[in-house]
Amino acid sequence: MKKAIVVARQRSEHQTGWGTSFARGLRKHGWEVDIREISAAADLVVFWGVRRQDEIKAQKARGGRVCILERGYVGDRFAWTSVSFGGGLNGRGEFRGPLDDPSRWEKHFAPLMKPWRGIRGGAAVILGQVPTDMSVKGVDLKAHYADWARTLKAKGFEVKFRPHPKAAGERIDGVDTLNPEQPIEDLLKSVSMAVGWNSNSLVDAVLAGVPTVSMDRGSMAWPVTGHAVEMPPEVPRYWWAVALAYKQWTADEMASGACWEAVGCPG
Numbered sequence: 001m002k003k004a005i006v007v008a009r010q011r012s013e014h015q016t017g018w019g020t021s022f023a024r025g026l027r028k029h030g031w032e033v034d035i036r037e038i039s040a041a042a043d044l045v046v047f048w049g050v051r052r053q054d055e056i057k058a059q060k061a062r063g064g065r066v067c068i069l070e071r072g073y074v075g076d077r078f079a080w081t082s083v084s085f086g087g088g089l090n091g092r093g094e095f096r097g098p099l100d101d102p103s104r105w106e107k108h109f110a111p112l113m114k115p116w117r118g119i120r121g122g123a124a125v126i127l128g129q130v131p132t133d134m135s136v137k138g139v140d141l142k143a144h145y146a147d148w149a150r151t152l153k154a155k156g157f158e159v160k161f162r163p164h165p166k167a168a169g170e171r172i173d174g175v176d177t178l179n180p181e182q183p184i185e186d187l188l189k190s191v192s193m194a195v196g197w198n199s200n201s202l203v204d205a206v207l208a209g210v211p212t213v214s215m216d217r218g219s220m221a222w223p224v225t226g227h228a229v230e231m232p233p234e235v236p237r238y239w240w241a242v243a244l245a246y247k248q249w250t251a252d253e254m255a256s257g258a259c260w261e262a263v264g265c266p267g
Contacts, residue, residue, distance in 0.1 A: 004044040006035045007052065015048045018069055018081050021254040022046055028257035029264070049089070050134050056087045067264075068093055072248035073203050073220050074109055074241075080248040083263050089135055090198065091218040097246040097262040102238075105245035113241055114209040116234040119192040124157040125178070127196035127205070130166045135198050135218055144215070145172050148195050151229040162187060164199070193231060198222075203244075206237060220244065 004026050008019035016035070023033040023046075031044075039045045039055045046067040047056060059066050066087040072080025073090075084093025126148055129136055145161065149172050152159045162178040163170040171177055178187060184204045188194070194205035194212045198219035205212040206221050211232045214225040224240045226232025249259040 001030060001032050002043040003032045003034075004046060005039055005042040006033060006046040007037065007039050007055070008035055008048065009037055012048070018251060018254070019046065019048065021251040022069065022083075022259070024255040025253075025257040025260045026264075029260050050087065060087060071200070073200055074112060074207065074244055074248070077200070080250060081254075082248045083259060084247070085263075089218060091216075091220050091222050095243070095247045096264070099243040099246050100239065101246070102242045105242045109241070109245055112207050113237065114207065117192060117209045117211070118234075120231060121156065122158065122192040123160055123190060124152045124193040124195060125160045125162055125187065125191045126152075126172065126175070127194055127199050127201040128161065128163040128167060128170055128180075129197055129199045130164050131170075135216075139197060139216075141197060142170075144197065148229050149175050152195070155230065157193065160191065162201075195229060207241070220247075 006019040006023045008015035010016060019035055023035055026033050039059060041062055042064060044065045044067060045059045046069060048069050050056065050068060056066055065085065068084050068087060070082045071077045072082055084095050086094040126145055129141060131141055149159050159175050160178050161172045161175045163180045165180040168180045184201055185208060188205055188208040188210050191210060194202065194210050196202045196214060198214060198216035200220065202212050202214050202219055202221040202225065206224050211234055212221060212225040213227065213229060213232050214221050215227060224235050224237045246262065253259045
């Protein structure tokens with residue numbers, strides 16, 4: 001019998017809740033599963049996020065598999081959790097499943113994709129992130145924000161900055177700051193371009209039909225965005241979105257074994 005360890009902090013409700021659901025699904029596929037706070041040798045170790053780098057590296061060095069759970073990317077991010085392998089975060093993870101099957105996207109998310117806006121010039125928004133997030137570790141976000149703002153202004157854009165709600169005090173000198181509590185879908189209605197590092201709000205922007213620039217390959221929007229501070233092309237998005245739908249799962253799907261059936265079997 002193959003053994004898995006699900007690593008979850010007991011004081012973390014989301015880690016224990018999602019970890020328990022994932023463990024139930026593994027057990028339905030014949031795995032022996034322990035839920036514990038510190039990893040150990042096992043065929044598979046499941047982590048929430050990638051902060052435990054030493055443990056992730058140790059598991060890989062032993063020849064074991066690593067699975068990463070994180071917030072979802074589309075829809076209610078608290079109702080969906082992403083599932084990837086290899087130990088990378090978001091776009092640096094390995095995603096499995098029938099990524100070319102459109103039925104899941106059509107069932108759950110299709111109305112979220114709007115036509116490309118088709119607006120040129122006007123306002124460009126810089127989408128901020130939490131500076132302490134693992135996805136921007138070692139990145140000088142403030143320097144990037146300032147550089148992007150200068151470049152956008154030089155190209156004739158009116159520039160706005162939307163800080164992350166968890167970093168609401170951030171500002172860019174000489175740039176209007178938007179209310180971070182404003183729903184992202186409302187904010188995106190008034191802009192013709194979005195720029196960011198790898199924030200999930202870039203996924204929101206692409207789905208809203210806003211031409212978008214992402215600067216890091218870890219962005220889940222990377223395949224359908226530009227990567228320089230200039231008006232990006234309006235590229236086909238459908239099959240990107242179809243794959244995105246299979247990169248996140250509900251707690252019920254995990255517990256039932258349906259998630260593992262799609263992303264983990266065989267083995």
